[in-house]
Amino acid sequence: MRNKILQSTIATLAFMTSIHASAQTQEVDLSGTWGFQTDFMDFRRGSLDVRYMHRLQETITLPGITDDYQIGYKSPYRHLDRLTRKYEYMGPAWYQREMTIPAEWNGKRIFMYFERTHWLSSIYVDTKEVSKIDYISVPHNHELTDFVKPGTKHLITICIDNRYQYDTHKWNHAHTEFSQINWNGILGEMKLVAVDPVYVEDMQLYPDVVRKTVKIKMKIKNHTQKEITGKAIFSISGEQYKLSKELPVSGSDEVIDFEGEIQLGKDAKLWDEFHPNLYTAVCSLQTNDDKACYQHEKSTTFGMREVTQGKNHILINNTPIHLRGTVGNAVFPKTGYAPVDDASWERIFTILKNHGMNHVRFHSWCPTKAAFRMADKLGVYLEVEMPMWGKDGENNNESRFNFFRRELKGILKEYGNHPSFILYCNGNEISGDFDFVEELTRTGRESDNRRLFSGSTARKRVQSDQFYVTHQTPKGGATVYDGKPFTDWDIKKGTDIDVPVISHETGQRCAYPNFKEIALYKDCPVEARNFEIFQESLAQNGMLDLADDFSKASGAQTVFEYKDVIEAQLRTSTSAGFQLLSINDLPEQGYSPVGILDPFWNSKGLITPEDFKKFCAPTVALLRFKKRVYYHDETFTGNAEVYNYSTASLKNATVKWQITDAEGKVLKSGNLKGSGIGNHGVFPVGTFSYALPKNDKAQKLTVKLTINKNIENNWDIWVYPRHKEWMISTDEVLYTKIYDEKAKNHLKAGKKVVLIPQPNKVKGRRSAFHNHFWNPIMFKWAPMTLGCLIHAGHPVFKEFITEKHLDWQWWDILTNAKVIKMVDTPNEFRPFIQTIDSYDSNHKLGIGFEAKVNSGKLLVLAMDTQKNMENRPASQQLLQSIDSYVKSEHFDPKVEINESFIESFMIK
Template identity: 70%
Template sequence: MHSQTQTIDLSGQWGFQTDVMDFRRGSLSPRYNHKLQETITLPGITDDHKIGYKVPYKYIDRLTRKYEYMGPAWYQRDIEIPKEWKGKRIFMYFERTHWLSSIYVDTKEVSKIDYISVPHNHDLTEFVTPGKTHRFTVCIDNRFQYNTHKWNHAHTEFTQINWNGILGEIKLMAVDPVYIDDMQVYPNIADNSIKVKMQVNNYTNKDVTGTATFTINGQNYNLNKEIAVNGKDSIISFEDVIQLGKNIKLWDEFNPNVYKITCQLNTSVAKAKYQNEKSVDFGMREVKQGKNHVLVNNRPVHMRGTVENAVFPKTGYAPVDDAEWERILKIMKDYGMNHMRFHSWCPPAAAFRMADKLGIYFEVEMPMWGKDAEPDEARYNFFRREMRAILKEYGNHPSFVLYCNGNEITGNFDFIEELTATGREVDSRHLFSGSTARTRVKSDQYYVSQQTNKGPVKVYEGLPYTDWDRNKESDVDVPVISHESGQRCIYPDFREIDKYANSPVEARNFEVFRDMLEENGMLDQAHDFFKASGALTVVEYKAVIEALLRSSKSAGFQLLSINDFPGQGYAPVGILDPFWDSKGLVTAEKFRESCAPTVALLRYEKSSFFNNEVFTGKAEVYNFSNAAIKNAKIKWSLTDESGKTLKKGNLKTQNIGNDDVFPVGDFSIPLNGITSPQKLTVHLSVNDNVKNSWNIWVYPKNETLMTSTDDVLYTTVYDAKAKQQLAQGKKVVLLPMPNKVKGRKSTFHNHFWNPIMFAWPPMTIGCLIHDQEPVFDNFVTSYHTDWQWWDILENAKVIEMQDTPRELRPFLQVIDAYDSNKKLGIGFEANVNGGKLLVLAVDTQKKMDERPATRQLLESIDKYVKGDKFNPQVKVEESFIQSFLMK
């Protein structure tokens, strides 16, 4: 009996040469006619060897690749084909390459493959002679082979780079002429069986007889079955149902039971005997379309996910090793998520293996985006091949739950429907969708979007209250997942620059932003800007996620994203940096209070209160865990900033189901015992192990506001009286109406996505509160904005302050976009004409009886300016004051 598959590992040193002239296409003595004089180590990419154009630029809208190379590159090796391989099929296998790989044996082109998402497996049988040494010259061409969108994440320079090279396993393989080409496993959880669909390739041109012996192994599980195989066609297809028995276990996020099925094929052709073996991993998992949710094993799943945009600055390419994917997916799971969408690309096998192991649900896409559905038959055919290849290569993995063609597609949706319908027909183990966030097609089984025909399902930012959801908008004919939720921008952390020392890319844009900030006199505030804007983003993510958890008819959400997106303008929207390292903004434990299989939720109508009001909370429990909660003890409490419990109580002990969101009772807290302005925290717990909390602010009514005295003048206009007051060395509090102030719109939220790509006003990234200044002695605040600032900031105007002295820092400082870095403020103080001036560009007239936080800020300012601490030292010319006021 001939031995089965044999391999030669081809990793190591190869001959190498670039080809910017593209001699192959120009018929100008192509590289394969010569022995290549340079060398390169594979697996690897050209960037690892500093090959290409040494980039002198500092790209603003993305990380800068240190050495750019796009074009053909040639890799060469002389290999002796073992004489024992006579009669076998011989392949050269590249696990992942980018984009077109062509192989020349000696001086003849013999194979060409242009898949992006799956390995390239070149059949060289007819072109090599066992016992002979051949020169193999491989051309890798990373140029766009079709007119596809230049931002798709399989190729883009904006996240992973458009690398040239070969990654993962690189090997020469020999198999017997009767071998298993494909093995697909279709679980049936109703009767604990699997249907195995096999394709055997027969190159003998003769009748084949033999057996296929299946072995299934898992934890405490082993089963064997043998079936007969026979046929005479070049492709022999057969299938068989294997009963697995009662000891087989299901696969899901809570119980990721993975099994390995191995088929040993023993065949006879005339007097020759052949053997081949193939193994694949699978899980006993079925996915179906529910009314509002994806069903896994007939149970609703709520997708708590992030978008993976191929952000791998350490290497410049998606890792192909298990260890790195295990690290990434464990981090994601630590933050309470169970789902990852691969935006316009498909990950390598290691990602699927680790998701299988850890219980993560994947949505996989082709490298398809934007206008890729517009008519172009060559491009269409590429996508047709690519989709089938993805389903064949990765379809057995239980983690592969959802398939979508691509991102935000436009063009001919008849073609999108064709792809989607074909996918459903080819492989029923996944749910299929035509496109994210664009036109629906008939064959859609789920939909990822910002909007349905019933309204917006997107949640990009929070609100200062929680009694809202996206139920009505989500309740359509397919499960709806909220598209790219979150996206609140954080000021860059310039400390990250050093992390790129050994990467193929550098954060040179950070250097530009840093230098600009230094030129504008605020470099010493860089880290404060990062911390303050980052803290606000954490506040926003909590609100965004909880809104979607409250939405029981939502199928889930996909954050964009938990880690930074360093392209398309550079979008530092993550609580993790591009390396999947924590930014130090929030712990995984704290994040999980709002993002986990079981979360305590609370609906309430506002965050800021007068102390004669009553706080009312409506408690809910989001429970998409694997079990109901029996005899749940539900507790609530109110604590002050020191942690002292002011009030507490219990809701009715009750059973809480799972796979839904459950109201569990209401409670009210009179606030009349709060006599001083305070930040309080409302806590809710279930059986003491599920905990969540929300901050509220309580203020006295402060009946008397903005009362002038002989020493302090309150005014909304900078008139002769105000000037005279200052000239006399006295105090003026200028509270101009925002519509009378030149400047930018004020907003609570930090900028959406990033200010370079979406350059819409006001181009600001939250506020830095100088909370240690005495002006805030009677206004409870941290260094960053929280929901008590909502009313203040939504009724204010941002003053351009770049022309003031460098030492002047507004106490209420607005953080400008990092590609502008101007000094901005809503509140500041200065010495003007010998007098003491405090300016606050906040509306102090509109509905003041409904604005407790604004009233308290004015009260704090009043006590400050009427005390002896108000003594601004920085002198500002009167012309500056007049410059931002409308006449």
Template identity: 35%
Template sequence: MRKLTIPAIVLSSMMCCASALSGQALPLEGVWRFALDPDDRGVAQRWFAGDLDTEDLIRLPGSLQEQGFGNKPSRHTEWTSDIGFRLLGDERFASYIQAEEFLSPFWLTPKRHYVGPAWYQRSVTIPQDWKGRRVVLHLERPHWQTTVWVNDTLVGTQNSLGTPHEYVLTDMLGPGRHRLTIRVDNRVLIPVGNDAHSVSDQTQTNWNGIIGNIGLIAQNPAIWFEDVQVYPDVKARTITISAALGTACFETLEGTLRLCAECFNSPAAHRVPERTVPLELPPDKRRFEIEYAMGRDVQLWDEFSPALYRLTLTFAPNDQPEPIEHTVTFGMRQLGLDGTQFTINGRRVFLRGTLECAIFPKTGYPPMDTASWKRIMRIIQAHGLNHLRFHSWCPPKAAFVAADEMGVFIQAEASTWPRFGQGTPVDSWIYEEGGRMLKAYGNHPSFILMAPANEPHPHGEPRDTFLTRLIQTWSEQDSRRYYTAGSGWPAIGANEFHVMHYPRLQQYPTLRLNERPQTATDYRDHVNRYDVPVISHEIGQWCVYPNPAERFKYDGALRGGNIEIARDMLDKAGLLHLGHDFFMASGMFQVRLYKQEIEAALRTPGFGGFQLLDLHDFPGQGTAPVGVLDCFWEPKGYVSAEAFSRFCG
């Protein structure tokens, strides 16, 4: 494991907070004391009550596995996955599974593996001018469950997979030096499904750590903005602002609210006239709604002109000298229907999508910066696509920001591939997680579709009744997007759109590829059965021969052991010299199959769209090189983005 030199930690400088909270911030990125707790003894032994008894240091943001902590994987490793294990008994892989240098034929091989609690600790110094302020700890993306202590005092526990963990530390952090301890537990304590891409070793790995922004935020102690949601009405050229104030007092709040909005990313400037309104909020009603006219010159958001507005709310209480301010970004976007097709601002749109399955071989976890996500968005747009489905996981804020700015439509999922309606903890957790997602990401205009899961089980009742109530709850909570019970199935009456696996070539209703080449196939007889849009589920899945040369790219947290095994098998057969030819020939055939698949979808009248599996490779579930791009979103060399977009754009 790696040792780091810890610097003196006195955080007296302040920076602009990168979280959704408004206020002054102390960043906590850097070196932390660190200890593994594989036997789960730390809480009982009160590790939080003093400095951790360890010489190990770790950097946050990051994961423990990428920094050399945990165990080397072996045939005894207890993986977080189900699909693919049937290959364990295959004699072809015995030498790789039993060898000291273990290689997985099922998915990418992590250099280190660890599932269990891990402890992260550091000292922080709170400046004098924070005295009396409201202080919040912001952890943008922990994986998974966090428990926080300040000095010897337990603060609480949170378990969101897709949204930040935030803890109020006001009563515990006065000026001076304090000990902050965070226990992160990546065991699957909520049964979201061992193959869900939010937790599974199939793709991003079941990592342990904290990534993204990490810091303390100081706010006005008496009043703050708890939530701000913006609901556009494109036809009326107005927005409705639904906001909630948090307060430490139990009296009526009186003051003045000032609204201002400005388009910030369009060549044509547009500043909305300010509006000032008086507010009077009784103690039992801290949420309010305000209508704000955007004017005749308002700019709309869509995939071609993704105009964005920055809305600033400033509330000045009558009895306090310090006003509070909150800023959100939104787009004037109205999702609707024209028959069985989606519309954006009244214009029909056909969703041409691909999956993002949390495949990040360099780190084993998703990037948290906007630039990395813009790169992915540019790549899919260059191939003629306009839509990205996040398979059984919810992306970070940076992905939504990138999609907002580039005009890409997102379907996010609440991090599950589960069994619903069975009375397990996931049944209540999914309600909470969905609500957290809508609060955290609901203002993003790119976020047009949402599902709780991929392919939820078991089929029939009581799953369907459970999902009907869930979809109705989310739709009532936030009407800015459409909801479905699951990707793949079920097609229940509550769905506002369906994602179905039947309208695709290899499964509709007979294998259409057995017919002579033609340009007449479409799916209208299937689409016409439904009165809401149908999106075809995971179409394609056309595999090519693995590229032997690709193994050199895996120089980060994950090793391309499956690629190495495929190369060895070719070598043992005396065919290694033909490996590149096999790869290129199968790739050219793959492109023809995708062309036929996509064109059948495009010529189907009334069709909602498709979601490819995949534009880039899927390394899990026994290895599926289904993309024209590799796992790094890089070209394989047998088709260009321009050529692909000719039949996809």
């Protein structure tokens, strides 16, 4: 083991009183060195009697996980479909300390508290198992009162078993190897706690934002077996706010249900994403019976906010909101587990808000306390789920069902006071017994009215649903996976149902991996060994030098796809919001580089937060138009809208449009109506038109909308001259659709041939404009490609404006093309329109290429040149650029290929 493991020693704990000693609550910090031993075969449990009073043979430092100390099976494998855990451990592991329970704790209730562990924790006092808890989502709080004696030394042994305790789906993000690892250990706070026998076991606060009151519901444990009386003194504090109120308490039951209400006054501030005003409520419980006095203090943070269901939107404090969010998939490669510290979550949520977002859905898992604290602080709306996925609803497995029942209640109890926790869903894409799903949802609604509840994402509805996260409703599509070559569309029909609809896992367009990220995993419990496989495959196919270009070109396409996907969501006035599959890459179930951030939440250099906020923010300028590609004698018409879910309407706003050329010169500009731009919706602000400039050259123009100078958005359009003729042969250049004897003879004569076969006459893959969905390992459907690398510096594109990546002017070309497999060509042979293959195969693919064949010069473009060409200006312009090129002295291919390669992909 590493030198982090200290020499074996069993320490007797030093007693430390907590800050709140006056409240008679005392704590001992349990972090530090513990005895440790693995138990792969699970022999120790069940035979822990006097023979096993010996001390464990290793040591470990807690909080921590076994991976930190290279404990377990050293994996030699390179998993293709996920990151590879360096040291795998699944089974019971034992942690041990000898400790003296302070004599001052006599008469108190004694607990051992672990903030988060994985999955089952069992406590043994000396030789006896005294408590076990199997929560996944909430802390484990073991009561040891009846099993330890104050003033006595005990051997405390903890068994943590991270095996699956129930027959649950192996993909849920709470304990899968596919995102956060299935770690073994204890994280966060770990402590012994002693409280008086009368204490507040649970305190839940229910704000009323209209009356400016907060109702307090408490469960008070009374272990005296006597009548107790006393008072609960509530202190509520916030920024420049303090209030105290005393309420009487009495009862003789073992559990006393207490309810009280406190008027906060007109100065109480509400909580939302823009004004995350927080309050701390402290209850000082002071009680007595006929013999003794008892004290206990309980505190919680809360916000004055109310969540209700509107027709299409979720309402916060009776105001419609629109959720701009991402799915949190428990991706934490740096540690292997979800952070338990505030700083890590503050960083994540700050990055999220810097990109204009206000929401996270925690997909099939519940985050740690720190996530709720920081979401409260920063104003981020959370949807929380249990570790429930797919078939977890099937087979009427009562032990598994009971686990989910306990988990639901635990989540609502532990995190219920957090104002950021606005939505609860049982889990992801559940199948099976929907009576059980309804039971869970109804139970949530009946027990907690502070948030909205839903049965499952993207599957069958249940009666108690108050919102619905889905890709499809009975009325139509309810999410957006890719953009279109025009913007005059939305998903209003599919999202206008009886509950607010949030678009499920929006986007999901896969980019090519960035192999430079391999180095980021150096000090992590996981490694990107799958990247090594992909990289080796690319090298074997002779294209390793293109790795960075592939990553940047496909990543650039991801960015403008996200722009279109998000704008379509914003244009949809009936949408309650959207959740991107992931704003950061998702290294699971095949590895999905779908984000603009890497798995560590670092920028991939594709877009700045400032530019992302141009189309994802509380206020966004939107533009509807019919197409992106025009002839130069046409007119561009745009219908401008403003998406506004900011804090206020935009009265007398200045709304300006302008069209600029590639050099930034303003060709035309104008103003639109700025009055009447309301709030909490999408508002039309006018239409404008522009007669496009006639030019015999291709042009790329930019249309920009500006609101009050500080809010802007822009869209590129392409303008082409009309061409009456294309593919005109000369004595020197032969245009042909077939590779026949005439073409062969032309090449043998040292002349030029341009072969543009119809796609149905070409063996190869279907051409697609969009990158593959999610990832090509998980979904094997055709065409398995990730966009194109355009060799934009090639002179063939002199008259066709393009970047190295696809953009919307390529839509028509790619939609009417065929992808040729070029595996058997020389390494130095590169198509100028190079299709990027999936990273698990890395074949050389292309749509357009040039080569020396026999004594002649050949250019091939596998594109349809017959169908509706009069309405395909971009395709015409590409042909024009090719024509100018092949008829010039610049057409001089350097790489020679065999004629048999041409014949191999042509269908006779």
